[in-house]
Amino acid sequence: MLTTTVPKEFVHRAGVAEVMLTDWRRKDDLRFSVSAQWPRIHGFFAPVAGRHDPLIAAETLRQAGLLLAHAEFNVPLGFQFVMWDLTLETRPEHLAVGGAPATLELDVVCRDVKSRNSTLAGFRYDVVMYRDGHVAATGSARFTCMAPKVYQRVRGGRVVGSVRPLALTAPIAPQTVGRVSPTDVVLSATPDEGRWQLRLDTRHPVLMEHPVDHVPGMLLLEAVRQASIATVGTGARPLALVSDFTRYIELDTPSFIEARRIPGDGTRVLVTGTQNGELAFSSTVTMESRTV
Incomplete structure (x- = not known):
């Protein structure tokens, strides 16, 4: 089986090199399995003392929510997302850099799903990141999303x-x-x-x-x-x-x-x-x- 990244547009990245996620599948209405890979070395999320950077787990957590919003809840590309909170706890004993990139499986559960005009308006999601069967990190986040015209009104014209x-x-x-x-x-x-x-x-x-x-x-x-x-x-x-x-x-x-x-x-x-x-x-x- 070939391995590639998920579409970079689904995780709001311009470059494929910054995409941590490689695949996903739905388990039930609100539970998903997401695959990820961390490189042995990264230009910014650099390993420290032989362990993967904890913030690469935060970036992976962020990307998982965006991926599911677009790929499974049908949020159109171009919608804007606002993250309201994020928690993360890492297990350093399972963050060691090995002889190959780290492969992770994320168990993601979405809750408090809200819609507006039949389009997803946001949800909270809980994530457990497994590496070789061990919990490497856990976390959660909550975001809302909005159509471009709504976002422009919210931002009062302060756009890119x-x-x-x-x-x-x-x-x-x-x-x-x-x-x-x-x-x-x-x-x-x-x-x-x-x-x-x-x-x-x-x-x-x-x-x-x-x-x-x-x-x-x-x-x-x-x-x-x-x-x-x-x-x-x-x-x-x-x-x-x-x-x-x-x-x-x-x-x-x-x-x-x-x-x-x-x-x-x-x-x-x-x-x-x-x-x-x-x-x-x-x-x-x-x-x-x-x-x-």
């Missing part, structure tokens, strides 16, 4: 190409946020400890691989990861996160990321994003400490 993004700001030192290249850093320094300006590189080949009209959710999750590492230390990486998104973050206005430790064992971090003084998202991250 209608706004001029902020000038690119300087990155903080890559090693302080678990990165190697300054190109992949999404935080810029501010005078305040634990507070950074969100750095928006609209030419980034993964986080902004196609034109957008607002800051993508995966870029925000990367900001969450980097702010958490800067807070806990470079010997840490995320194990789990719970994120809620409440507002669009615009490309032409400065936005800020703040992080602080949550009292307890020292591994949990609260990260928030604000723009124009209003909360746009919050994320609670559980970090795994490692000796560097």
Whole structure:
């Protein structure tokens, strides 16, 4: 049997190289099996200490919901999606990079399915990711989707190409946020400890691989990861996160990321994003400490 990716359009990617999903099938009305593959090395979701990047699991989770919306719930291509929350918990013992790309089977259950004018308006979905029969990650997400004309009204005309993004700001030192290249850093320094300006590189080949009209959710999750590492230390990486998104973050206005430790064992971090003084998202991250 030949293996290929699912159509890139179904997961809102411009390049096939960024598609993690390879197949899917319906089990019943609301339950599906989705196949995925993670490369041994990736230009952005790079392995750390011999393990796959936890955020590649978040991207796989994101893609699974989009795929099913289009392929199984008949949402037309061109509809816009808004992610409202995303949770993820990884099992690091099953994320080891092996001698071949990692093959995963996702058990996906959709619930709270809502329709508008006989077209899907959104749902929540729960995912269990299996690798070699073991649970590698679990998670859930909720999104809504809308027709292009509705989206244009919601956005008040702020569509792709209608706004001029902020000038690119300087990155903080890559090693302080678990990165190697300054190109992949999404935080810029501010005078305040634990507070950074969100750095928006609209030419980034993964986080902004196609034109957008607002800051993508995966870029925000990367900001969450980097702010958490800067807070806990470079010997840490995320194990789990719970994120809620409440507002669009615009490309032409400065936005800020703040992080602080949550009292307890020292591994949990609260990260928030604000723009124009209003909360746009919050994320609670559980970090795994490692000796560097």
